Amino acid sequence: MEVETFHGGQNMQPLLKVEKVVKAYYAKNAAGSREKLLALDGVSFAVAQGDTLAVVGESGSGKSTLGSCISCLEIPTSGSIWFEGRDIVALAESERRKVRPRIQLIFQDPSNSLNPRWSVEEILLEPLTLQGKLKREETKQRAVDLMTQVGLSSDMFERWPAQLSGGQRQRLAIARALALEPKLLILDEALSALDCSVQAQIANLLMELQRTLGMSYLFITHDLAMAAHLADEIVVLNRGRVVEQGPAEKILRHPKEEITRHLLAAMPSLNNAARPPLEL
Amino acid sequence: MVPILEVQDLDVSYSLPGGASYTALAGVSFQLVAGEILGVLGESGSGKSTLAASLLKLLPSNGNISKGSVFFEGKDLLCASAGELERIRGKRISLVYQEPSVALHPAIRAGEQVFQVLAAHESAGKNTLRQKTRQVLGSLFLEEADRISNSYPHQLSGGQRQRVLIAQAIACGPSLLIADEPTASLDPTTQMEILGVFRTLRDQLGLAMIFITHNPALLAGFADRVLVLYGGRVAELGPARTVLSSPRHPYTQGLFQSMPQILESTDTKRKTKLPMIAGDSSAVPLPFEGCVFEPRCPDRMEDCRKREPALVNLGESHTVSCFKYGG
Numbered sequence: 001m002e003v004e005t006f007h008g009g010q011n012m013q014p015l016l017k018v019e020k021v022v023k024a025y026y027a028k029n030a031a032g033s034r035e036k037l038l039a040l041d042g043v044s045f046a047v048a049q050g051d052t053l054a055v056v057g058e059s060g061s062g063k064s065t066l067g068s069c070i071s072c073l074e075i076p077t078s079g080s081i082w083f084e085g086r087d088i089v090a091l092a093e094s095e096r097r098k099v100r101p102r103i104q105l106i107f108q109d110p111s112n113s114l115n116p117r118w119s120v121e122e123i124l125l126e127p128l129t130l131q132g133k134l135k136r137e138e139t140k141q142r143a144v145d146l147m148t149q150v151g152l153s154s155d156m157f158e159r160w161p162a163q164l165s166g167g168q169r170q171r172l173a174i175a176r177a178l179a180l181e182p183k184l185l186i187l188d189e190a191l192s193a194l195d196c197s198v199q200a201q202i203a204n205l206l207m208e209l210q211r212t213l214g215m216s217y218l219f220i221t222h223d224l225a226m227a228a229h230l231a232d233e234i235v236v237l238n239r240g241r242v243v244e245q246g247p248a249e250k251i252l253r254h255p256k257e258e259i260t261r262h263l264l265a266a267m268p269s270l271n272n273a274a275r276p277p278l279e280l
Numbered sequence: 281m282v283p284i285l286e287v288q289d290l291d292v293s294y295s296l297p298g299g300a301s302y303t304a305l306a307g308v309s310f311q312l313v314a315g316e317i318l319g320v321l322g323e324s325g326s327g328k329s330t331l332a333a334s335l336l337k338l339l340p341s342n343g344n345i346s347k348g349s350v351f352f353e354g355k356d357l358l359c360a361s362a363g364e365l366e367r368i369r370g371k372r373i374s375l376v377y378q379e380p381s382v383a384l385h386p387a388i389r390a391g392e393q394v395f396q397v398l399a400a401h402e403s404a405g406k407n408t409l410r411q412k413t414r415q416v417l418g419s420l421f422l423e424e425a426d427r428i429s430n431s432y433p434h435q436l437s438g439g440q441r442q443r444v445l446i447a448q449a450i451a452c453g454p455s456l457l458i459a460d461e462p463t464a465s466l467d468p469t470t471q472m473e474i475l476g477v478f479r480t481l482r483d484q485l486g487l488a489m490i491f492i493t494h495n496p497a498l499l500a501g502f503a504d505r506v507l508v509l510y511g512g513r514v515a516e517l518g519p520a521r522t523v524l525s526s527p528r529h530p531y532t533q534g535l536f537q538s539m540p541q542i543l544e545s546t547d548t549k550r551k552t553k554l555p556m557i558a559g560d561s562s563a564v565p566l567p568f569e570g571c572v573f574e575p576r577c578p579d580r581m582e583d584c585r586k587r588e589p590a591l592v593n594l595g596e597s598h599t600v601s602c603f604k605y606g607g
Contacts, residue, residue, distance in 0.1 A: 052551075059438070059467040166324060167560050195323035195494050200538035200554040207551055222467050229540035229550055248550065252542055266468040268497035270524055270536060 013085060014046035015216045016070065016184055021079035021089075023065050023240075039065040040076065041240035047184070047233075050210065052217040054231035054248065056224060056263060062240040063220045067186045070218065071105050072096055084183065101131065104177035108189035110169035114161040120172060121157035127179040146175040151205060167198035171205065178209070188220045203230060224267050228252050236260050283311040283351075284455055284488055285335075290348035292327070292334050292512075301344075303566075304330040305512045308348070314455065315486045317478070319503030319520060321496055321532075327512035328492045332460045335490075336369050352456065371401045374449035378461035380441035384433040390444045391417060391429030397448045416447045420477065439470035446477060450485065457481070458490045463498065475502050496536060500524050508532050511572030514591065518598030528600045530579045531557070571603070579604060 023040040039062045047053045057063050068074040070081055072088060080087045088099050107113040114123055124143040128134060134142060144154045150171040161169055170190065177185060187206070191199045203226065210217060221227050227234055227248065234251045236244040238259045244251060255261045292305040305327045312318055322328040333339050335350055337357065350357040352373065357365070369375075377383040385393060395413045402409060418425045420443045433441055442462060449457055459478065463471040479502065481487050491503060499506055499520055506523040508516040508531065516529040527533045534557040559576040566572050570585040577584065583603045592605040 058469055165560050196496065197323060197535050197538050197557045198560065200540075200556040201560075203540075204553050204556060207553070224468075225540045225542045228542050229554065232551075262469065264542070266472045267542060268468065268471065268495065268500065269541060270497050270500050270539065271541060 012048065014082075015049045015084065016047040016218070017080075017082035018046070018066075018070065019044050019080040019082065021066075021069060021076045021081060023062075023069055023074060024077045038240050040069065042079070043237070043240070043242055045233075045235050045242060045245055047216050047218060049183075050214045050216060051232045052210070052219055052230050053233045053235060054219040054221060054227035055235045055237060056221060056227055057237035057259075058222070058263070060239075061237040063237055064188055065240075066237070067105065067188045067218065067220050070184075071103050071186050072100050073105075101127075101180035102182050103184045103186065104180065104182040105186045105188060106170070106173050106177055106190040109193045110166065110173045111161065113173055114169060114176075116161055118161075119157065120159050120161070120164070123161070123172060124176055124179065127176060131180060142179070146178055149178065149209070150175040165198075166194050167201060170194060170198075170202050174202075174205070174209070178213075182215060184216045184218065186218045186220065189222070190219075191226055192221065192223060199226070206230070222263075224252065224263060225269065236263070281313045283313050284353055285312040285490075286349075286351040287311070287335070288349045288351070290331075290334065290350065291346045292330055292339070293344050293346055294340075295342045295344060303512055304343075305334070308509075308512075308514055310507055310514070310517060312456070312488045312490065314488050315482060316505065317482060317489045317491055317503045319499035319506045320490060320492045320509060321494070321499065321506055322492075322509035323494050325511075326509040328494075328509050329460055330512075331509070332375065332458050332490070332492055335458060336373060336375065337365055338369075338375075367401075370397060370449075370454075371452040372454050373456045373458065374452075374454045376442075376445050376449050376457065376459040376462045378464050380438065380445050380465075381433065383445055384441060386433055388432075389429065390431055390433065390436065394429075394444065394447045394451055397451045401452045412451070416451045417444075420444075420447050437470075438466050439473055442466065442470075442474050443477065446474075446481070450481060450487070453485070454487065456488045456490070458492070460492045461494070462491075464493070464495075471498070478502075496524065497539065511566045513572055513588070514599075514601060515573065516598075516600045517591075518594075518600075519596060522596060522598050528594060528598070528605065529573075529602050530577050530604070531573050534576075534578065571601075 021040050021043045022038065025037045025039055026034050027037055029035040043066060055063050055066060069076045076089055081089050083099060083103065088096055121143065124146060125139060128139045128142055147154045152168060152171050164172065191202055194202060219227060219230055231248045233246065234248045235242055236257065236259060244257045244260050251260065255264060288309050290305055290308040293301045293303045295301045308331065320328050320331065334345055345358055391413055394416060395409060398409045398412055417429050421428050428436065428440060463474050466474060478489060482489060493499065503520040505518065506520045507514060508529060510531045515531050516523060516527065527536055537555040538557060540554060557576055567574060570587060571589050574580050574584040581603055589601045589603045591599040591601045593599050594605060
């Protein structure tokens with residue numbers, strides 16, 4: 001089946017095309033027998049070059065499993081994930097290795113995703129050194145450039161992650177992801193752990209980077225307001241299935257599915273001052 | 281109405297290695313009456329968790345309450361003896377923490393953990409307390425209270441764990457509940473559910489509540505009054521409806537403007553730069569003199585650097601500490 005692309009006309013190939021992806025986990029149930037859990041149950045969508053797709057859903061809907069599958073951290077049970085025209089599910093591990101740098105992940109809590117015993121400089125140099133494309137002096141210069149790009153000063157090279165604020169840590173995580181010049185960034189709740197005023201700063205930085213570098217974003221979140229602001233397209237997941245997908249504005253203004261309406265209703269908002277009392 | 285909690289001019293500082301000290305709270309005053317929900321809003325480093333800890337004298341050993349008073353049901357907690365505090369904590373004033381997975385003992389069944397709180401404070405016999413435990417859990421879990429009671433924390437969902445913590449908190453019938461970011465680790469649906477639980481408790485038991493959060497949107501339609509903390513100072517305090525819909529302090533205004541609103545996200549506005557407050561409160565050191573928000577303030581004036589603004593009353597018990605309104 002041909003998955004329809006949302007953007008860019010008929011002949012433009014999407015950067016990422018997810019086709020009928022299934023991911024099954026096996027867990028022991030109370031009776032002690034193996035039980036099959038479908039974390040993803042036939043998920044399909046596409047992301048065009050330079051676009052942002054938001055994946056929203058409740059906890060347990062499969063959002064993070066989806067991120068893991070696309071970033072090659074997990075191999076789907078079945079289905080295909082086309083990235084730059086190649087199916088990364090079917091690739092040999094040695095080939096997949098070459099794709100991995102081009103898809104980078106940013107996690108929710110930068111205090112857990114940065115090695116606390118490494119200095120800022122070591123954290124930034126690691127991907128560059130491992131990649132081995134640059135000479136020693138060039139690596140250092142590239143690290144300085146990356147810091148500037150995310151709005152940090154290279155005076156911070158000697159500091160430890162614990163000495164940075166939450167916003168600075170998330171900027172550092174972004175700089176580390178940018179080091180390998182990815183085409184796709186997976187933002188797994190990348191703003192949720194930050195203070196509101198810092199969320200706006202990081203959101204602005206991400207939009208700016210997308211404009212200058214032309215990356216695509218897969219924004220996994222339960223914050224529908226931020227999804228509405230950042231995303232071109234929204235995919236609503238429920239129990240591992242796509243229940244609704246389309247242009248962000250359409251989904252949020254005219255939600256068709258019960259679950260989408262439910263998610264919208266649960267969204268805390270400053271405009272809710274007149275909300276009727278909540279029920280137990 | 282007589283307030284059940286009256287905090288006056290509270291100063292709290294932490295001593296740092298090398299003899300320096302850091303002022304976490306300065307001149308914080310507010311009151312709370314029975315059945316009222318006060319939302320305390322602040323970002324990391326604003327002093328909101330220090331406030332919760334100082335009300336119960338639970339500060340870490342380098343924390344020091346240098347000034348002020350905390351009158352609870354007519355008694356100054358800061359002068360209370362250790363024994364008196366023991367009888368108040370968990371019985372008259374309860375705390376609900378952010379991370380239910382950390383706050384609960386991983387190897388003790390949920391029901392037993394609620395029972396232990398009762399056993400620590402009440403002298404009734406075991407059977408009476410068991411029955412009371414069932415009652416409390418039953419009020420929070422309409423169905424399957426028994427299954428929850430017999431489960432270990434890891435067998436429960438985040439929302440269920442948070443309800444167990446709430447059961448512990450209300451077991452002894454407190455008159456004040458302090459909740460420190462109780463919904464931060466939950467997804468929006470569960471978050472709303474837990475807010476509903478708090479609301480119901482307030483309505484049914486007449487509890488007063490201090491609800492600490494960094495997310496202003498949670499307070500809309502939930503809190504009665506909102507206290508905005510910035511750099512350990514009260515930036516703004518007033519009725520929730522007024523503060524949330526027409527904030528007056530430049531910090532509160534900037535904070536609210538930086539949050540995208542679903543209904544405003546039309547195609548023209550989407551993907552545009554969000555308005556933001558310059559700088560980063562936890563990265564920029566607070567100034568020694570003048571208003572603490574001055575370095576980040578878009579409306580700064582001559583006076584702001586010289587002295588700290590006093591709280592100005594704007595009417596309707598809405599107060600703001602900013603020179604724009606007199607100070």
